[in-house]
Amino acid sequence: MSSDEQREHAAETAGTESGVDTAGSGAGAGTTSRSSADSDAHTTTSAATGAEAPLVSVQNLEKYFWENDSLLDRLLGGEPVAVRAVDGVSFDIYEGETLGLVGESGCGKSTTGETLLRLQEPTGGRVEFGGENVYEMDNGAVTDFRQSAQVVFQDPFSSLDPRMTIGDIVQQPLDIHDVGTTDERRARVRDLLERVGLSTDQLDRYPHEFSGGQRQRIGIARALALEPEFLVLDEPTSALDVSVQAQVLNLLEDLQDEFDLTYLLISHDLSVIRHICDRVAVMYLGEIVEIGPVEELFDDPKHPYTKALLESVPRATTEERERDRETLAGDVPSPRDPPSGCRFRTRCPMVIPPEDLQIEQETFREIMTARERIENRDISLETVGGEQIEFEDGSVPSADVPAFVDLLHERLFDEPLPGRHREVVDEALAELADSDWEAAESTLRMEYESVCERENPGLGEGAHPVACHLYGEAGTGENAIDPDTWS
Amino acid sequence: MISDRLKSSLKREFDQSLMAKLGLSIALVIILVATFAPILATHHPGQTGHFDEEGSSYPPIGFDYQTHAWEDGDDGRERIPHTVQPTSEHVLGTNNLGQDVYSRMLFGARTSLLVGLIGTGLAAAFGVPFGLVAGYFGGRTDDSMMRVADIMLAFPSLVLAIALIGVFGRSVQYIPDPIVMAGFAEGMPEYAVLPGTVTLVVALVNWVWFARVARGEALAIRNEEYVKAARSLGASNWTVLRKHVLPNSLTPIIVLATIQVAAIILLESSLSYLGFSGTTLSWGYEISQGQDYLRTAWWISTIPGVAIVLAVISINLLGDWLRDALDPNIEGEGGV
Numbered sequence: 001m002s003s004d005e006q007r008e009h010a011a012e013t014a015g016t017e018s019g020v021d022t023a024g025s026g027a028g029a030g031t032t033s034r035s036s037a038d039s040d041a042h043t044t045t046s047a048a049t050g051a052e053a054p055l056v057s058v059q060n061l062e063k064y065f066w067e068n069d070s071l072l073d074r075l076l077g078g079e080p081v082a083v084r085a086v087d088g089v090s091f092d093i094y095e096g097e098t099l100g101l102v103g104e105s106g107c108g109k110s111t112t113g114e115t116l117l118r119l120q121e122p123t124g125g126r127v128e129f130g131g132e133n134v135y136e137m138d139n140g141a142v143t144d145f146r147q148s149a150q151v152v153f154q155d156p157f158s159s160l161d162p163r164m165t166i167g168d169i170v171q172q173p174l175d176i177h178d179v180g181t182t183d184e185r186r187a188r189v190r191d192l193l194e195r196v197g198l199s200t201d202q203l204d205r206y207p208h209e210f211s212g213g214q215r216q217r218i219g220i221a222r223a224l225a226l227e228p229e230f231l232v233l234d235e236p237t238s239a240l241d242v243s244v245q246a247q248v249l250n251l252l253e254d255l256q257d258e259f260d261l262t263y264l265l266i267s268h269d270l271s272v273i274r275h276i277c278d279r280v281a282v283m284y285l286g287e288i289v290e291i292g293p294v295e296e297l298f299d300d301p302k303h304p305y306t307k308a309l310l311e312s313v314p315r316a317t318t319e320e321r322e323r324d325r326e327t328l329a330g331d332v333p334s335p336r337d338p339p340s341g342c343r344f345r346t347r348c349p350m351v352i353p354p355e356d357l358q359i360e361q362e363t364f365r366e367i368m369t370a371r372e373r374i375e376n377r378d379i380s381l382e383t384v385g386g387e388q389i390e391f392e393d394g395s396v397p398s399a400d401v402p403a404f405v406d407l408l409h410e411r412l413f414d415e416p417l418p419g420r421h422r423e424v425v426d427e428a429l430a431e432l433a434d435s436d437w438e439a440a441e442s443t444l445r446m447e448y449e450s451v452c453e454r455e456n457p458g459l460g461e462g463a464h465p466v467a468c469h470l471y472g473e474a475g476t477g478e479n480a481i482d483p484d485t486w487s
Numbered sequence: 488m489i490s491d492r493l494k495s496s497l498k499r500e501f502d503q504s505l506m507a508k509l510g511l512s513i514a515l516v517i518i519l520v521a522t523f524a525p526i527l528a529t530h531h532p533g534q535t536g537h538f539d540e541e542g543s544s545y546p547p548i549g550f551d552y553q554t555h556a557w558e559d560g561d562d563g564r565e566r567i568p569h570t571v572q573p574t575s576e577h578v579l580g581t582n583n584l585g586q587d588v589y590s591r592m593l594f595g596a597r598t599s600l601l602v603g604l605i606g607t608g609l610a611a612a613f614g615v616p617f618g619l620v621a622g623y624f625g626g627r628t629d630d631s632m633m634r635v636a637d638i639m640l641a642f643p644s645l646v647l648a649i650a651l652i653g654v655f656g657r658s659v660q661y662i663p664d665p666i667v668m669a670g671f672a673e674g675m676p677e678y679a680v681l682p683g684t685v686t687l688v689v690a691l692v693n694w695v696w697f698a699r700v701a702r703g704e705a706l707a708i709r710n711e712e713y714v715k716a717a718r719s720l721g722a723s724n725w726t727v728l729r730k731h732v733l734p735n736s737l738t739p740i741i742v743l744a745t746i747q748v749a750a751i752i753l754l755e756s757s758l759s760y761l762g763f764s765g766t767t768l769s770w771g772y773e774i775s776q777g778q779d780y781l782r783t784a785w786w787i788s789t790i791p792g793v794a795i796v797l798a799v800i801s802i803n804l805l806g807d808w809l810r811d812a813l814d815p816n817i818e819g820e821g822g823v
Contacts, residue, residue: 119715146721159712163734172730173720222716 053131054092055230055262056116056149061089062124063108063115067336084335085111087286088125090459095229098256098263100273100294102309103283104332109266110154112283113232116264117149118142129230147177150223154235156215160207166193166218167203173225192221196251213244217251224255233265237272249276270313274298282306285343286335292464302466304350330369341453342469346372351452352469363417364448367425370412371444374428377437384408394435405429424448493813500812510804517798521596525664525672529576530587532594532768533676537577537585544784547580547588582776582787592794595770597679598759599798602686603752607744609690610751614697615740619732621698622705623724633702639695645757651688652758657765658683682765685758689751700743704736711735738813745806749799756795770795 063086068078086108093099101109114120116127118134127134129145137145153159160169167189174185190200196217207215216236223231233252237245253276255261267273273280274294281291282303290303301307308328330347333339339346345368353364373379382391384407389400396404408429409416417425424447428440451469459467501507520527530537539545579588621632639647661678668677708714708731717727756771758764764772770791777787 114715117719119719143721146719149719151716151719153712153716155712159716161713161717161731161735164730172717172722176717176720176722176726219716222720226720 054128055095055130056093056264057128058092058112058116058125059090059127060125061086061112061115061122061127063111063120064123081336084286084338086115086122087335087338089283089286089288090125091281091288091291093230093262093264095262096256096260097278098265098276100277100280101264101266101283102268102270102273102280104309105268106332106335107283108286108335109268109283110234113151113234113264113266117151117232118145119151143177147226148228149230149232150226150228151232151234152216152219152223152236155239156212156219157207157239159219160215162207165204165206166198166210169207169218170221170225173222177226179226188225189221192225193218195224195255196221211244212240213248216240216244216248220248220251220255224259227259228261230262231264233263233267235267236265238267238269245272252276270298270310282309285332285338287343287467288459289344289468290464290466291459292466296464302464302471303344303468304348304470305344306466308347308349339453341451341455342457342467344468345450345452348452350470351450353450354448357448359421363421366413367417367421367444367448368450370425371441371448373412374432374437374440374444379408379412379432381408381432381435384411396433401430401433404433408432497809497812500808504808504811506804507808510801510808513797513801514805517596517801518600520593521600523666524590524593524597525666525675528587528590528593528672528675529578530590531674531676532586532590535584535586537581537587544583544585544780544787545575545577545581546784547786547790548575548578550580550786579790580784580786582773583780583784584776588773588786588790591768591773592770592790594676594768595773595791595794596798598682598764598766598769599752599755599795601679601681602689602755603748603802605681606686606689606693606751606755607747609687610694610747611697611740611744613690614694615701615733617694618698618701618703619705619728619736622702623709623728623732625706625709629702629706633698636695636698639692644692644754648685648688648692648754648758649761649763651691652684652763655684655687657685657763659765680766680768682755682759682769685755685764688758689754692754693747693751696743696747697740700739701736704739705732708732708735742806742810742813745809746803749802749806752795752798752802 062084065083065085067081067083073080089108089112091099101112103109111120115122116134118127122135126136129149132141132145134145164172167186170189170192171185174180174188179185180188189203193200193203198214198217198221202210207218210218216239220236236252237248240248249272252263256263263276265273265277277294279291280294280297281288282297282305283289284305290297290301290306292302297306298310301310305328312328328347333343333346342348345351349365350361351364351368353359353361357364381394385391385396385400385404386407389396389404389407405426409422409426412429416422424443428443431439431443455469457467457469457472459465460471501511537545577587577589579592582588582591617632617636621629621636642650660681660683662681664675664677664679666672667675705728711731714727714731717731722730755764755769756774759766759769759771760775762772762775766772773791774788774795777784777789777791780787
């Protein structure tokens with residue numbers, strides 16, 4: 001990203017920031033809207049510092065976990081399997097802003113957060129904090145980094161050591177970094193507890209004597225003890241009651257203004273993201289598919305996955321009853337064996353058909369799903385024919401093949417496919433009558449292979465990049481759907 | 488470290504459980520007896536030659552000999568005990584060497600407890616850090632460290648102990664007895680005897696159990712978010728181990744230590760029964776002394792046997808009580 005683009009981006013961030021009040025979008029019952037004074041404060045911070053280099057710059061970060069990788073597995077000749085929790089993620093976080101990281105459970109959000117804080121060692125890529133590579137720091141630099149980058153965890157019940165008093169917990173960072181005298185540390189702990197809204201006479205209590213919201217405040221006080229510049233908030237409210245969520249979010253916003261904090265907010269809750277973030281990055285299966293300013297992304301989502309994600313949020317209006325929510329079909333694929341090309345293509349409602357093919361999107365989607373099942377060997381051929389058709393040694397008697405194909409066709413498709421597509425598909429299904437999976441696969445691939453499965457679209461550049469072929473060259477072909485027409 | 492919650496849980500479990508009360512009372516008696524052995528003893532434990540007028544060992548109070556002639560008219564006459572009440576200065580009789588059994592039981596309790604407690608302490612001192620390090624660091628470190636532990640476990644403990652004693656030789660430490668030194672007990676031995684090699688060996692045999700339990704706890708605790716939080720604060724591995732992993736893994740280790748005291752007392756008794764102990768003032772050694780006289784002077788073996796059983800059972804009952812009180816997941820059995 002050139003410095004010009006950064007400036008432009010910062011201006012845009014600031015622009016959306018001072019704009020429409022975002023809180024009305026349903027950030028929870030007790031949420032109060034962000035005051036305009038807050039917004040102004042944000043605007044000045046972002047504008048003043050935005051021209052500089054980003055505070056945190058994540059470049060191609062990778063974190064794979066290896067399965068079957070023990071000594072014994074290796075002796076027995078097992079191949080280690082990579083679980084690609086985070087697979088080439090890049091984004092920048094500018095001073096004073098809040099970047100949201102949103103995605104389904106298991107898409108690698110939390111791993112990204114932990115890896116960029118170097119709580120886990122990455123498999124590849126780099127993270128720069130204030131211009132310095134976090135993974136190449138020597139011990140002294142790491143100590144400084146630990147002071148300036150902190151984390152608030154999701155579960156307020158396991159993030160506090162049950163055998164330490166509240167006072168000890170909040171004082172621990174000061175002890176570790178040897179800040180001030182004992183008396184100064186105690187005074188600082190009192191200040192911090194008061195600042196997050198707890199009473200100082202609870203210093204000697206144990207965590208189990210507090211409620212979830214109070215414990216999360218203790219966790220925040222601990223994270224703030226060393227006066228960090230940057231906080232990773234790893235689902236800080238998802239374990240809390242809705243009313244308490246709003247209190248904690250408001251506290252986090254107030255603290256951001258007071259201490260000039262930069263946040264990375266990890267969440268699967270879109271209303272939380274919309275309430276507190278300046279920019280949002282959407283993650284799917286270890287990759288970022290779209291990054292944009294929060295208003296732009298919510299009002300005009302580009303990536304089909306972002307659209308589906310926003311679509312899935314229930315809205316508090318009476319029209320809601322009538323609305324037919326288009327939820328995503330299928331499950332998230334396994335990160336052990338992610339789909340080729342675009343990772344979302346197995347569930348995408350807007351897969352781009354080949355240039356020369358005449359086909360409705362719905363039909364194409366059905367064929368894609370059937371192809372997916374064939375590639376995964378996910379059809380039990382024995383049961384297709386039922387009682388009538390014999391299925392022995394992996395094949396059907398040649399006389400019964402047409403009947404077998406019809407039954408299989410019926411099973412895979414709700415409606416029979418129109419015209420030529422039926423011919424092509426049935427040709428492939430006939431090959432399945434001999435259990436020739438590879439032949440069926442290649443027959444279908446020849447005809448229906450989409451650009452979405454050949455190439456990973458990659459995240460572009462600019463203020464609102466999106467990783468989708470619909471916005472690249474392939475999206476200009478006549479077969480591609482205009483993404484704006486879909487809802 | 489001991490919270491109010493823990494105290495109340497210990498008390499509730501204690502009130503509910505007859506077994507806990509029984510275990511604690513017996514254990515307290517044994518501890519008191521072992522501590523004040525020189526005062527409570529009636530005779531010097533090593534003093535031999537206490538025989539009755541016929542040259543036989545004295546039976547315990549409540550028992551006496553009966554002369555029994557074999558029916559085939561053999562002139563070999565044998566004295567076997569029957570129940571007539573004599574008065575005797577030897578409460579539990581005397582053994583084959585004419586030593587006072589009661590006094591030897593008291594001093595034997597010292598040996599058992601010393602070996603049990605010091606041995607457990609040594610085993611824990613080595614096994615707990617070993618297991619915590621293996622579990623906390625995981626991966627290759629864990630694999631290689633626990634293989635060492637598995638190899639230790641593969642040997643039968645008694646065979647391993649005997650082999651180790653063979654390597655180290657038998658040494659005995661003499662610890663000055665403050666009670667005798669202060670002049671409260673005239674004519675009693677001035678030194679308590681600690682079979683040093685045996686203590687070391689039982690620790691070497693049993694540290695593995697501490698290592699395994701500590702490793703399991705550390706494996707679970709290292710994934711807790713408070714450990715991640717501490718690391719994100721910049722805490723070193725040493726700090727995390729000391730401040731978070733150790734305190735949070737103590738509960739099962741304490742329960743294990745209690746039960747290990749009993750196991751080690753048993754192992755020490757086996758070793759001294761087999762004659763590897765280095766001291767003769769031991770319950771296990773007493774059993775071996777009396778085994779040739781079981782038919783005629785049963786008390787020489789039986790009484791130390793009962794002592795071992797009582798000690799082991801009472802300590803195990805204590806262990807059960809601690810486990811029930813410390814583990815919220817196990818419902819106490821209630822009153823028995």
